[in-house]
């Protein structure tokens with residue numbers, strides 16, 4: 001599913017970047033893809049996807 005229509009960035013792309021590059025913020029994510037660089041409507045959803053993926057990667061969060 002596309003998260004950023006302006007730049008054709010999918011949720012899968014964002015998840016892969018979070019896993020492989022260990023990004024932890026939208027600013028870091030933007031080092032790899034231009035998410036939110038045009039209309040900005042995708043930022044909120046991109047952040048949700050990123051946070052979801054970070055939560056899955058952090059085993060300590062499973063005990064909270």
Ligand code: FES
Pocket residue numbers: 003004005006007035036037038039040041042043
């Ligand atoms: S949808 Fe991402 S910048 Fe427009």
